[in-house]
Amino acid sequence: MNLLRVVFQCLLVSLSEGIDRHLCRCLSDIAKRHFSSRINLVISDNTESYTCHHVSTNFSRTLNHFNENSSGIDTQTWDLFLSDLHLSERWSLLLTRPNKEINTKYIADRKHGSYILVPGYGQIEDVTEYIRIQITNLKTSRDWNPRARFLIILTQSNNFTEARLKILEDIFTELWKFRVINVVILTRALKTKLGKIDVDEKNLPVFDAFTWFPYEPSAKCGEIRDAVLLDRWILQGKGNFLFNTSLYPPKIPKDFRGCPLRVSAFEYPPMMMRMKTEYGIIEYEEGIELRLLHQMARITNMSLLFRPPPADNGYWGNDLGNGSWTGLTGEIIRGYSDIALDNFWYRCHILNDMECLEPHFMDSAMWFVPCAKRYPRWTSITRVFEANLWLGLLSSYITVSLFMWLVVKIIHNISHPDNEAYTGIVQCFLNFWAVILEESAPNNPPNVFSIRFVFLMWVMYCWAVNTVYQTFLTSYLIDTGLQSQISSEKELLNSGMTYGIHKVLLVQIPHLASKHYPRRIDCVTFEYCQDRTAFKGDLAFVFSSLNMAYVIAERYMDGNGKPLICKFDEIISTQIISIPVIKGLPMIDELNNVIQNTKEAGLLEYWLKNVEYIAILASANDFSVPGGEYTKLTLEHLQSPFYFLFLGYALSLITFITEFISRWKQAVH
Structure with a gap:
């Protein structure tokens, strides 16, 4: 021993x-x-x-x-x-x-x-x-x-x-x-x-x-x-x-057996929609990224634990300047959540304290402006012809009337015909005005070829003009048309319109804060700028085209099924949409595999079209235009004719009263 x-x-x-x-x-x-x-x-x-x-x-x-x-x-x-x-x-x-x-x-x-x-x-x-x-x-x-x-x-x-x-x-x-x-x-x-x-x-x-x-x-x-x-x-x-075994064996299971995945999100269609809270538990009922998240949870067998939305409209988060962030970004960096959703524009290239999963969408930042307003229906009569054509018609009327008066006067000096209907200049103007209004002239012209030829040419001219006028007038009564639509950033800047930009967008697109946009205001909430653009029409704003396509279809359609908010084709910035996760998330490889398989199956595009289609159907309940090939003209369509009718009645009444007073004064004196 x-x-x-x-x-x-x-x-x-x-x-x-x-x-x-x-x-x-x-x-x-x-x-x-x-x-x-x-x-x-x-x-x-x-x-x-x-x-x-x-x-x-x-x-x-x-x-x-x-x-x-x-x-x-x-x-x-x-x-x-x-x-x-x-x-x-x-x-x-x-x-x-x-x-x-x-x-x-x-x-x-x-x-x-x-x-x-x-x-x-x-x-x-x-x-x-x-x-x-x-x-x-x-x-x-x-x-x-x-x-x-x-x-x-x-x-x-x-x-x-x-x-x-x-x-x-x-x-x-x-x-x-x-x-x-x-x-x-x-x-x-x-x-x-x-x-x-x-x-x-x-x-x-x-x-x-x-x-x-x-x-x-x-x-x-x-x-x-x-x-x-x-x-x-x-x-x-x-x-x-001794055992020569692997010192770094796999440690992340494929099945997490219900382990919670902490999720930061807020209601943001079409990604996360219809948030509800029951007994202190937050859930979402619909959304593209919600469906993708359920795919991840189902395949990895994890449970979902949603956090409350960020306070003070933090949304995706802003840099406070001292290394800390608000919103979803701050919750990920501080470790409050494992994953964040809601159309998150890729920012892992500027932040070292979080990672991003496989990108699953592409988005664009674009200008959204008020859609062009329709012309008032009472302007239908005046808008059929441009001002120069109205002046041409008036000048033709005066010229032909004077020419007719001269021709009749010369003929009377030569042959002295019995019919003296067109010998006075006032008679020529009144008879030709009757032709413009498609009324019969009170007096037939003299039986002289030159005089009747001039009269016939005027009738043909008025027939052609009236035919065109009535055709376009009917079209304008049904569809008044749209005023000029802002179609470029240059037009927007020159229009004098105010533009709103939410501060969270400046993290990804900092040049929007430059002096190039002097009338910029801060959108306190997305809904504020959207409502002001749609209903007041005095504001333009920059936002996600992916989100606005759904929001417009859901909330900003008029009774005719036309959008109240429009965009033009200029793209300010193209953005990659990815899901941020806490740095070092153990199951990141499994989640990336789910995203990759979902993209390859085409499910993301299918979900997006499905959600947008449902939104369009839901908003179609408020459409007031009946179906069919023909449109019945109503009192609303005929505003301009009635306006002119009432104007004519008013002028007739004023003329009658003036004439009555004039005769009464003559009788008194």
Whole structure:
């Protein structure tokens, strides 16, 4: 028994002398077996000083500076490990330390593929705080990737007893806040047996590799923090893993067994429609993205938990200038929600704290203006001919009447015909006016060819003009036509009309806030600008063409089925519609697969047409125009003839009264 104890102590001494040599081999084995090549490998050392260099550009200076402040790992060992990584030329190496933002000048524009974290040397109980500081620093990089493979080295102390499981659980809890799951923690091995394998010179464990499975069992919904021993590095040969198992096995299940998916949304047709609240539970009854969300929930077997809409009309969110956001964007960044909906224009290129799923729609920002108003029906008579044609008719009437009077006068001087109907200029004007009104002349013209030829030509002219006039008058009585429609941004700016732009649009289209649009006002709500444009007609606004196509069909149609809000073809900005999610969402790959399959099946376009068609049918209940090929003329259609009739009556009455008063005055005198 004593001999066995002496042998065991000798083995421990040998192990202590070669621990750093085995650590180098262990780290190299993990990197070569599990870290994908040709991508960024980030090595973070938590010390008070800071350095950040790209290894490939200045390796020797970087290596020396990095090792001057090594975190409890032998400098020579660390040199060998970094040299091995560098000389392999398999990765683009980045060495960092906290307390400053990561310099990305030399980093390739791609996500980090793997991380090696070396917490600061000190009390083992403080390691969780060290790791939190390191992760917080790494998050500042645009290439931060919480779904990368992480390796945390905790080999600074051999006084890592059974309490290490509690410490590891605390580390996993902290990592879950950053949605880091693919992590392996390398610790010094306990001096115990491993299963039924005896502790001898060949299988004496040196390091233990721990990880966690937050969704096993999946019914716990990511609440599991238990540390699981995956493998052990042993002394066999030059050292190797005992089981040679994968240190980064799949951890995200296909079936989440009802785990909740927190969703931020607000009522925004046609994406999310008809919100209702029962017993404090928020639900939506219809919408394109709602159907897509139900597809995701059904395939992944997740339950949906909707949050209340953002307060203060936050909608998609605004930048407050201090790094925080309002609206749906703020809820995603702060981790209140896992996913956000509602026609979200892609903004993950400007925000590093969230990710976007596979794009599923294309949208356009366009100008929406009041539709051209119809001409008043009383203008139908005057609008049949333009002013120059009316002047032409009047000048023709005067010219022909004078010409007729001259011809009759000359004929009377030559032949003295018995008929003197057209010898006076007033008679010519009255007789020709009767022809214009399609009334018979009170007196027949003299039986002279020249006089009757002039009269016949005037009759033919008036017949042609009256035929055309009556034809177009009937058309205008039925359809008065539209006034001039604004059809370009240049016309809009020159029209003097006010234009409204909601502040959330300025995040995606900042040039709308320029001096080029001096009469811009803020749309406090979407409905305010839409109602003012539709019903007052004194405002234009910029908004999503996808949303407005539905809103116009649902709410802004007149009784004849014509839209009250119109757009012109100029596109201000084309936008990609994607669904933002919290950075590092574990099931992002499964959700992307659902979106891709839904797009390929053509379901999104089908749902959109279906929802718009239902909206058109619903608004058709208010249409007042009867079906059929013919239109019955009503008193409304004949406004202009009655206006002129009443005008004629008024003039006749005034003339009668004037004549009566004139005769009465003559009788008195």
